[in-house]
Amino acid sequence: MSTRIVVLVSGAGTNLQALIDACADPAYGARIAAVGADRDGIEGLARADRAGIATFVARVGDFSSREHWDRALADKVAAFEPDLVVLAGFMKLVSEDFLARLTTVNTHPALCPAFPGTNGPAAALAYGVKVTGATLFVVDGGIDTGPIVAQVAVPVEDDDDVESLHERIKVAERQMLVDAVGRIARDGLVVEGRKVRIGTPAP
Numbered sequence: 001m002s003t004r005i006v007v008l009v010s011g012a013g014t015n016l017q018a019l020i021d022a023c024a025d026p027a028y029g030a031r032i033a034a035v036g037a038d039r040d041g042i043e044g045l046a047r048a049d050r051a052g053i054a055t056f057v058a059r060v061g062d063f064s065s066r067e068h069w070d071r072a073l074a075d076k077v078a079a080f081e082p083d084l085v086v087l088a089g090f091m092k093l094v095s096e097d098f099l100a101r102l103t104t105v106n107t108h109p110a111l112c113p114a115f116p117g118t119n120g121p122a123a124a125l126a127y128g129v130k131v132t133g134a135t136l137f138v139v140d141g142g143i144d145t146g147p148i149v150a151q152v153a154v155p156v157e158d159d160d161d162v163e164s165l166h167e168r169i170k171v172a173e174r175q176m177l178v179d180a181v182g183r184i185a186r187d188g189l190v191v192e193g194r195k196v197r198i199g200t201p202a203p
């Protein structure tokens, strides 16, 4: 039995593609049941189409309130009965109600708790850090505050701009995401307060 995953995206979907590629191996232990987005016409949805994966879109503007959008999004995700939801470049905050229904992880292009929000690489560059990276965390009601599942460090080079830095982060981020999601799929996820372990609960 493989772990059912729903992936939510808002853009290019290179992290999604890494998961699609990993799921081609049955030994990986996971399969992508569906890919959802908050907007049309993005490469992430095209990648899912090409792989024969079901897709859906829920646009905030099509709903009378943010709350209605959030509930509709959760309903669409839940219809695919996922064991795990992966936010991979999904640029919308989801509510506590969504998170109470669906175990959800998010990949963020910075070393949390540093540089939360939508511009992690730009914020790291502006601050002048020499090392940044990517973080996979269990999503909670805050912004990039959830318990940390995995992190990977990436050097900042003297001549980096935001694009070159983000591209270097994304290479490491995709590997971290694939490794961690595969381990979660095969061994399970245990969250005890701020501590996350992959595998069985502590004795």
Ligand SMILES: Nc1nc2c(c(=O)[nH]1)N[C@@H](CN(C=O)c1ccc(C(=O)N[C@@H](CCC(=O)O)C(=O)O)cc1)CN2
Pocket (backbone or CB within 6 Å): 087, 090, 091, 092, 093, 094, 095, 106, 107, 108, 116, 117, 118, 139, 140, 141, 142, 143, 144, 145, 146
């Ligand atoms: N409850 C949570 N939802 C999400 C988290 C999270 O930590 N908790 N992580 C995000 C991803 N994220 C950065 O890591 C992030 C995405 C979007 C925003 C934001 O302010 N979005 C605006 C709209 C921006 C747009 O549409 O381009 C919004 O939601 O109105 C902040 C952080 C995934 N969700």
Ligand SMILES: NCC(=O)N[C@@H]1O[C@H](COP(=O)([O-])[O-])[C@@H](O)[C@H]1O
Pocket (backbone or CB within 6 Å): 009, 010, 011, 012, 013, 014, 015, 016, 044, 088, 089, 090, 091, 107, 108, 109, 117, 118, 119, 120, 170, 173
């Ligand atoms: N705050 C969320 C955020 O910044 N997410 C980031 O967007 C990129 C999406 O790339 P992709 O669409 O090619 O996977 C990734 O680097 C992801 O961490």
